[in-house]
Amino acid sequence: MNVAATVGASALLTALGAALFAAGASVAGHRLRHRALLLAGRRAILAVALLTTTAVLTLGYALLANDFSIAHVASVSSREMQTAMRWASLYSGQPGSLLFWTWSMSLFMAAFVLITVPRIPWGAPHAVATLGLVIAAFLFTLVFFASPFRVSPVIPADGHGLNPLLVDPGMLVHPPFLLSGLVSTVIPFALGTAALLSGRLDGAWVRHARGWALTSFLVLSVGNFLGGWWAYTVLGWGGYWGWDPVENSAILPLLPIIGFLHALIVQERRGMLKTWNVVLVLAAFCLAVFGTFNVRSGLVASVHSFAQSEVGPYFLVLLGVTVVASLVLIVWRLPRLRAVSELDSLASRETGLIxxxxxxxxxxLVILGGTLFPVFSELLQDARITVGPPFFNEVMGPLFVVMLLLIALGTALPWRRATPALLRRRLLPPSVAAAIAVAVLFALGMRHFGALAATGGAIAVALVTSREYVASARAVGRARGVTALQAAPSLFGRDPRRYGGYFVHLGVAVMAIAVVGSTIYREQARAVLAPGESFGARGYTFTYERLTSREPGVNGIELEVYADIRVTEGGNEVALMQPGRRFFTNFPEQPTGIVALDESLTRDLYLFVQGWNADGVAEVHAFVNPLVMWLWIGGGVYVAGGLLAYGPARVRRPVTALASTEASQA
Amino acid sequence: MRRASLPLIALALLAGALLQASTAAAQVPPSPDPRIEAQAQAIERQLLCPTCTNERLDVCGTAICADMKQIIRERLTAGSTPDDIILYFEQRYGARVRADLPREGFNLVLFGWVGASLVLVAGAGGWFLLSARRSRLPVPASATAGADDAWLDAQIAEDGSAKADA
Structure with missing residues (x-):
């Protein structure tokens, strides 16, 4: 008997039982008004977390102990793999990633049960029952369809090793963030469901959901940034985002979460958008399930590979049940989802947020359509087509420009109502400044309409946001008798949501400019060179000197071959770059590229070797990518802003207003 | 970083020779005519690898893509137009080798979906905003005293008017 496999498999089976018990005990406890049953239901969720943790630790142990009798271990690991890389083996492959997904979800649920559930007596049973059912659905897959603890009848002497594309340090951080970000949407979903089921549709669930939604937003965003960075430094096509079905799946749940983080402010302050907010959190989770389904089943790559996948049809049913249940709940509660107040004026901050x-x-909707369209085309027309970057750039580009303009407009508008004079004062200066900046760029030779529009929008965002910071700092400084500069840091303590949120907007503006620079103004060159020959791109000369090699002898890498390429600009040496290729013992057909990067604030030099022949004649690709560094800097600002936005608001509200807020919510 | 010694380089070249089947195939000598080479690279950017997912021909290194690159150059030299060449690959490998989605036939459904999504969201949103604007209900006293900083809001608004007056 294999002890590790038995322990792991029984932990998962017990976890499935505990999850079903959590759901059953919550429903029964609520019906019978039995407090002990309700508490037992909550603890069962904690037990699920402990049991899935046990399963993960067991699989980790099996990976470290080279227990190749477990089929999953044999397929994703091998004896000479580094310990750190075994962490990546843990969540690679179908069973591994599903286990990681379920584990991460159970940890979020446990944290939610400990932190939030005791504070929501109105909806605790409903929330816990939802959590129990959701995690039971995933545990069911792990137990019956894709068990990571399946024992193979023949024990191989060594494992197959990790998929070459995953043998990269980026793979140690990117998938955990992305998977955790996707599963974390279950918490706002459970709160929204609890609100619908219990009928407490005032602001209570929204107040509790905000922190969890912010967590989803941050973790998913970081996951996407890391994914872009990984693609950029590993895949060798010079870009970081390719509108791949898998990438689209990762960004889809993020969009309704962002929408919710904005719309909830309107519900909290004005009691509006109640239905809308429920729709957004339910949609986010449905899209997260869709994402897993899409990635796990290979649906979009080909309908045929989907039909062959074991979990594909199961996930499709799961997705269908989630979507239908969400819709039924919302329609059932529509009569109670009436707004308590209305807009004073279209020219208001509320309008911007909505x-x-x-x-x-x-x-x-657009991304979902583009992602799924190849499936319909193949099913209905038997035509396999690709919906790729040209389509998405064309339709999403203008939407991103609209987003920048809306950020600028929404930030400039005051709450409730803007007088025409105030509108002029707030909108005219940034509009004129952005227009002048665009005119200057046009005079300097920038002719691409989209690039000009996006840059103008980003400048407007930066100006409007800076004005808000300066005006607020001045006001606080005046009240305290200090300078605006001294008062500025206290803004983040005073109203972390608002000033943290503005920080995120600044990050978005910086990233927008980086995207324009690195996609529209990228230069690409390709050459086949003998040692000593050179080629050029945008003023840089790339001279190929020779091939060298290394034998790392770990992680299944047999050999790494590098092309030494000296880069000069106007006769001055810029860098010696070493793009190469990595060959794997167990995957001879899958050599991976080693990208060489020379980064600076203005441009990245990006080199990639496609191949070479016995005489050392090599095919080299060079990309000059302007401003890519600002994408990572903007991403850092964005994440910092998100972290700042966690802070509790320390503003003291007048007692009367507080009382009437509660009254209006009751 | 451990640098390679001479024997290792020899080994690498040997390995290179062994791996020639996969690596040498990836190479496509550029056309001697720079005009044709530029045209060829432009065509490569409009095509996708028939075996990988979403991988553009110009950056894909599989043998099949090397063949395609070679064929593009041969046909351009023989006088074919870029459109003919793209059509040739489309007939050979199916519509999925086209990076750009042709706006014809069933594909128009996707553009219709995009248009319908935008019209639906804009329409429903516009209707909501306009209907919500009419104040039929009294605004609660707490409306401006939510979680945000109402005092600062008022201050910023005054700040603006003070500057305008000055």
């Missing part, structure tokens, strides 16, 4: 969340939904 428009933002609409835009996010429109973007999600």
């Amino acid at each position: 428009l933002n969340s609409y835009l996010m939904v429109a973007m999600a």
